[in-house]
Amino acid sequence: MYxxxxxxxxxxxxxxxxxxxxxxKLALILTAILWLIFHDGFRWGVxxxxxxxxxxxxxxxxxxxxxxxxxxNTMSKLVRALTDHYSAFLILHALIVYILISRSIIKYAxxxxxTIFLFYCLMLGYLGMNRQYISFAICIFSYQFIFKRKFIYxxxxxxxxxxxxxxxxxxxxxYFLHKKLKTKYIVTLLILFFLISVSGIINKLPxxxxxxxxxxxxxxxxxxxENQFLDTNIVFTVxxxxxxxxxxxxxxxxxxxxxxxxTYFDFFFNIxxxxxxxxxxxxxxxxxIVVSRGILYYNIGEVFLIPYILTIFKNDITKxxxxxxxxxxxxxxxxxxxxFYKVDLGVDIFRPYNSVFEDDTxxxxxx
Numbered sequence: 454m455y456x457x458x459x460x461x462x463x464x465x466x467x468x469x470x471x472x473x474x475x476x477x478k479l480a481l482i483l484t485a486i487l488w489l490i491f492h493d494g495f496r497w498g499v500x501x502x503x504x505x506x507x508x509x510x511x512x513x514x515x516x517x518x519x520x521x522x523x524x525x526n527t528m529s530k531l532v533r534a535l536t537d538h539y540s541a542f543l544i545l546h547a548l549i550v551y552i553l554i555s556r557s558i559i560k561y562a563x564x565x566x567x568t569i570f571l572f573y574c575l576m577l578g579y580l581g582m583n584r585q586y587i588s589f590a591i592c593i594f595s596y597q598f599i600f601k602r603k604f605i606y607x608x609x610x611x612x613x614x615x616x617x618x619x620x621x622x623x624x625x626x627x628y629f630l631h632k633k634l635k636t637k638y639i640v641t642l643l644i645l646f647f648l649i650s651v652s653g654i655i656n657k658l659p660x661x662x663x664x665x666x667x668x669x670x671x672x673x674x675x676x677x678x679e680n681q682f683l684d685t686n687i688v689f690t691v692x693x694x695x696x697x698x699x700x701x702x703x704x705x706x707x708x709x710x711x712x713x714x715x716t717y718f719d720f721f722f723n724i725x726x727x728x729x730x731x732x733x734x735x736x737x738x739x740x741x742i743v744v745s746r747g748i749l750y751y752n753i754g755e756v757f758l759i760p761y762i763l764t765i766f767k768n769d770i771t772k773x774x775x776x777x778x779x780x781x782x783x784x785x786x787x788x789x790x791x792x793f794y795k796v797d798l799g800v801d802i803f804r805p806y807n808s809v810f811e812d813d814t815x816x817x818x819x820x
Contacts, residue, residue, distance in 0.1 A: 454492065454805075454808075455803070458489075458573060462570040462573055465481050465569070466566045466567040466780075469564045470564050470772075482565055489573065490544070490548055490551050493543065493550070495544070496807065496808060497811070497815055498812070499802060500581025500803065503581055503802070504816065511533075513526065514530060514533055521584060522584060522615070522616055524587075525583070525616075546587065549590065550586055551590075553594040554572070554593050557596045560597070561596060561717050567763075568757055570783065571755070571756035571759055572753075572756045575755065575790075577790060577791065577803075578794075579749065579790075581802075587614075589614075589753070591621070592611070592621055592624045592627075595607050599628055602631075604628065624751075626727070630723035632716075634723060634726070636708075639705060640705070643698065653737075694733050694736060697736075698733070700759060701726055703762050703765065704758065704761075710764075710765045711762070712761075712765075721754040722761075723754075725752065728751030728752040731748045763775060763779065791803040
């Protein structure tokens with residue numbers, strides 16, 4: 454399923470970038486979105502947090518089950534009142550997510566099908582984060598209010614997103630990232646954050662400081678330190694930081710050569726820059742895993758930014774080569790994200806893909 458979806462969206466992206474059959478583009482976009490709804494909505498027993506959300510749905514009508522945000526609780530109870538089949542909830546969840554996300558992709562992406570392909574590559578490892586996925590989709594939907602400078606509507610979107618996951622509050626800063634930043638400031642920040650990261654100073658802070666942020670963060674920091682989950686190899690650290698910064702570096706060096714550069718580009722560049730800076734700062738620190746989900750709202754700028762970067766390459770051969778490299782980058786991103794759980798949990802919670810039509814008793818964690 455994963456490989457099929459990867460190559461399906463890959464070939465759709467080829468059509469979007471190179472063949473440019475405008476008459477079929479909308480049909481391909483619709484096909485891609487419907488397939489992703491099927492992919493996510495009919496999964497069974499795979500993905501992150503499966504048991505937590507599955508069991509919550511089955512018991513959410515009980516009096517003492519309001520363990521999540523009110524928006525997610527209410528949505529679960531409404532569906533549960535109609536049916537006890539979790540697939541009905543997952544289908545509705547996927548419909549909401551992809552309707553909200555696809556609107557911004559269709560309207561603001563340079564190459565919508567390439568962006569959808571990259572979205573799949575980036576987000577597959579987050580499949581199963583039900584609450585944050587809806588919150589995340591609402592924030593992407595709010596792009597239009599950032600571009601139109603409608604602050605009240607933007608705040609309303611943030612408020613609704615908060616009803617599903619509290620991390621949406623972090624996205625409020627995105628409203629102020631719509632203007633081009635001076636290159637010297639960007640370079641200075643990248644160098645500063647890089648030096649802080651490789652110095653390891655954050656890991657040398659007393660654990661008590663992490664508990665000041667919250668008890669949950671303190672507990673996680675203690676757990677990661679005690680179990681030595683961090684890779685402190687300086688070579689791998691530098692390579693990881695350079696990999697993460699590549700689109701920023703290309704965007705800075707070839708800024709004037711980017712075709713279709715507009716205010717949308719500046720916004721997507723800036724939010725990805727923020728995500729990259731936070732990643733660099735906390736890479737290989739006790740807070741790395743804690744902040745990884747929080748910066749998701751900014752990391753998503755990557756899937757909009759890369760199609761702009763691709764326009765730098767005017768020569769047909771170099772453009773095709775870059776496109777292949779982007780596809781390889783996407784594939785490696787998928788592998789890294791889903792392998793993380795296999796290493797961390799000792800169980801592959803993504804592979805093999807299982808649908809409700811194959812086995813509705815399957816649970817990857819109980820294999």
